[in-house]
Amino acid sequence: MSGETILTINGGSSTIKFSVYRVGDSLSRGLTGKVDRIGGSGTRLTFCEQDSEESTTLDIDATDYASTVDFFVDWLQTNEVLDSVNAIGHRVVHGMQYTMPELVTQELIDELYRISPYAPSHLPGEIALIEALRTRSPNLPQVVCFDTAFHRTMPRVATLLPIPRRYESKGVQRYGFHGLSYEYLMQELNRMGDPAAVSGRVILAHLGNGASMAAVRDGQCIDTSMGFTPSAGLPMSTRTGDLDPGLFRFLTQHEGMTADQFDQMVNHESGMLGVSETSSDMRDLLAVEATDIRATEAIALFCYQAKKCIGAYVAALGGLDTLVFAGGIGEHSPVIRVRICEGLKYLGIELNEKRNLENSPMISPMVARVGVRIIPTNEEVVLAQSVSETVAKLVKIFDPHSPKVSTTSATKQGT
The missing domain is CATH 3.30.420.40 (ATPase, nucleotide binding domain)
Known part of the structure; x- marks a missing residue:
């Protein structure tokens, strides 16, 4: 083409x-x-x-x-x-x-x-x-x-939800999202010559308005933080991330909340916006955290949950070779990267202060056990x-020697 x-x-x-x-x-x-x-x-x-x-x-x-x-x-x-x-x-x-x-x-x-x-x-x-x-x-x-x-x-154990088995036949399972972003990041890792892209252990952190992580071993995804919907996993700009399902019953009984109202709250009124009560934008929260405890707690929650996710995926992978930050927050916020990685030296995760502040492509020390990278993602590519x-x-529509094939029928793959 x-x-x-x-x-x-x-x-x-x-x-x-x-x-x-x-x-x-x-x-x-x-x-x-x-x-x-x-x-x-x-x-x-x-x-x-x-x-x-x-x-x-x-x-x-x-x-x-x-x-x-x-x-x-x-x-x-x-x-x-x-x-x-x-x-x-x-x-x-x-x-x-x-x-x-x-x-x-x-x-x-x-x-x-x-x-x-x-x-x-x-x-x-x-x-x-x-x-x-x-x-x-x-x-x-x-x-x-x-x-x-x-x-x-992902292996079957990573897709199962601990609910009655009959719902699985209706398509209820963990799926994961941000896939086009992750595909691009793995392509870039491979292009850069990082051996972990082909035969190693990688954690991809797509941190933006929507936030998720993926654990990749030998080029294949083995786990991811989002689940049945993009609302699961890490707390995000306006989404809750993982939430105790018992909260729904409590809010329906004591607040008269409907299913639609609960969905609105979970996806549009929660996360950084809900905890801070002021903004869903991490830049706004960082600007006022010194004087607004709500912003301080929203940022701390985001970084704490991201740190926990990295720890969980190191366990699932059996170690770590490369950590990649992407997305608006992951690519542009040195302070958030520091707070997420702080205390993880025992896992081999360290940051070089100067390169991190400059948003350099490689932000870990040259002798670190784990390579920590920043890769701007590009789903459109x-x-x-x-x-x-x-x-x-x-x-084969662009081959002048081949007959044009109608787009009214095509083979369904991978179902």
């Missing part, structure tokens, strides 16, 4: 991020942008052309996700983006048993509708984007890449790579 262009779309619950990549010896990015504040006031589209340092912002008169999707697809069509690309790639948060990227077919769309209850905050919007683009450009191949696929190598490989392999 060399010389072709790919549109990548990362649809979240309140944002849509997009980029256009040209495929060659390496991927080069052109147009990039995002739609944010979807479903609230001030919905806007911000984009930047290739090689431009200035961005353009357009206000969007949309009241919900569906009308925002209509505006976004109209904008893509009006600005001839759809005419300029050869394929589209989507990040889809949940893929159940899928292990590989999939060409969009009606069968796949029907399956995504079926599993929508497993990710109600994400899948409906992602499906809406796929269908809207399919309607406007029915001959343009679309490929979905599942955030859960990276974790399909993984999307573009996956689309290029999938379309070339499954459809």
Whole structure:
């Protein structure tokens, strides 16, 4: 697919991020942008052309996700983006048993509708984007890449939930998320020549608004902190992370809370925001921690739980060779990295103060037992790579000597 262009779309619950990549010896990015504040006031589209340092912002008169999707697809069509690309790639948060990227077919769309209850905050919007683009450009191949696929190598013991076995047949198990980010981080580790990427023990810490960790042995994921939903695991900007299930009964009985209200609290009103009562942004909390005990405790909780997760994964891996920090917090907050790693020297985890403050690619001492790295993650690159490989392999639509294969049918992999 060399010389072709790919549109990548990362649809979240309140944002849509997009980029256009040209495929060659390496991927080069052109147009990039995002739609944010979807479903609230001030919905806007911000984009930047290739090689431009200035961005353009357009206000969007949309009241919900569906009308925002209509505006976004109209904008893509009006600005001839759809005419300029050869394929589209989507990040889809949940893929159940899928292990590989999939060409969009009606069968796949029907399956995504079926599993929508497993990710109600994400899948409906992602499906809406796929269908809207399919309607406007029915001959343009679309490929979905599942955030859960990276974790399909986890051993069975890591996927089981300790509830009645009958629920497993309904798909209730631990899945894990942030998979595209983790795939990119492992690619980069391998590119850097870190032997642990192929035959070693790695902990990947994706710390941002959403936060999770993954334990990887010999290139394969063996455990991850998120579970049946992205709400599990570490405390996050507005999500609780792991929570005692008995709290639901207590709040329903004593606060009259409904299931929907509980879900709203767990995903949008908790985490750093809930504990601090002021902000979900780690930068804001660090700025006031000296004078606000609530901010101090929110930060301490985040770092404490992250430290515990590292300890647990060292145990699961049987040791550690490389620790990687990624995500907005992991890449840009030296003080948080220090607090997470403090006291872990007995595991071989140490930081070089100067390199850590400079956010250097390697922040551990050169003689440390464990290499501690910072790798800026890039889910969009993984999307573009996956689309290029999938379309070339499954459809061969860009080979002028091969007949074009209809996107109304394709083989379902890994189910």
